[in-house]
Amino acid sequence: MPTRPRRNFYGRLKGHNLKQSQKDYLDEDLSALSPGPVDWEANPSRTMLDPDAMFGGKPAWLEVGFGGGEHMVHQAATNPDVGIIGCEPYINGVAMLLGKIRRAGVENVKVHPGDVRDMFDVLPAESISKAFLLYPDPWPKTRHHRRRFVTEEHLVPLHGVLKPGAIFRVATDIEDYVRQTLEEVPRYGFEWLAERPEDWRKPWDDWISTRYEQKALREGRVPHYLTFRRI
Numbered sequence: 001m002p003t004r005p006r007r008n009f010y011g012r013l014k015g016h017n018l019k020q021s022q023k024d025y026l027d028e029d030l031s032a033l034s035p036g037p038v039d040w041e042a043n044p045s046r047t048m049l050d051p052d053a054m055f056g057g058k059p060a061w062l063e064v065g066f067g068g069g070e071h072m073v074h075q076a077a078t079n080p081d082v083g084i085i086g087c088e089p090y091i092n093g094v095a096m097l098l099g100k101i102r103r104a105g106v107e108n109v110k111v112h113p114g115d116v117r118d119m120f121d122v123l124p125a126e127s128i129s130k131a132f133l134l135y136p137d138p139w140p141k142t143r144h145h146r147r148r149f150v151t152e153e154h155l156v157p158l159h160g161v162l163k164p165g166a167i168f169r170v171a172t173d174i175e176d177y178v179r180q181t182l183e184e185v186p187r188y189g190f191e192w193l194a195e196r197p198e199d200w201r202k203p204w205d206d207w208i209s210t211r212y213e214q215k216a217l218r219e220g221r222v223p224h225y226l227t228f229r230r231i
Helices: 020-029 070-078 091-104 116-122 142-147 152-161 175-188 211-218
Strands: 060-064 083-087 109-112 128-134 162-172 190-192 224-230
Touching: 020 091, 060 070, 060 116, 070 083, 070 091, 070 109, 070 128, 083 116, 091 109, 109 116, 116 152, 152 162, 152 175, 162 175, 175 190, 175 224
Parallel strands: 060 083, 060 128, 083 109, 128 162
Antiparallel strands: 162 224, 190 224
C-alpha cells in the first residue's frame, strides 16, 4: 500500500456562506462530475484513473485551480472535442463552477474539489494534452514563495502527466510570479515559446477574461500570458 505523503495545504477551503442554490449544485451535481476516486481516503491504493474512458477517447486537458470556473466552462463550450478536468480545493469556487456548468449545458468536464497534487498521483503518465494555471495564489511574501505552484513539488508531477509536446499556459498579473515562473518552469522539462513581447503581453486567441483578471486591471496591474511546451 502506498504511503501517503506529507503535504501541507495553505490556501482557503471555504469562504462566505453558500447560497442555497450553490448548496443544491454541490448536493445534486458534484458527484456525477467526479473523475473517479482521487482523495487518499477514497483511493488509498492510488489506483490510476482512465482519462480515455472518462471522456470517450477525447484528449484530456487539466485546469489547476479554476477559481470561479469562467475559463473552464468557456474552454469546454468552445472545445467539445476535448474533455477538461478541473481541480479546485476552494468549495465556494466549486459551487460557482457547478452553476456555470448547469447554465452552459457543457458535458465534457470533470471536477475534483481538492488538491491537484492528489490528482497527479492518479493520472497516468503522459495522459494530459494541455494544462492551465491561471491567476494562481501569488503568495507575495518572500518566505512564502515556496508555496507557489511553480516549484519542483508541482512541476515535476505536472511534467510527468503531460504528453510530450503538450502546452502549459500560465497567466498572472504579479511581476515576481512571472520571474519565478520563467526561472523555474524551464528547469523541469518545459520550454518557453515566446519569440517577441506580444507573445506574453497579449492574451491567447481563445482567452476569456476572468474576474481575477478584471480585478487586476482595475487595480492597475499588468497581466502576462506565458506559454510553455513540455519537452
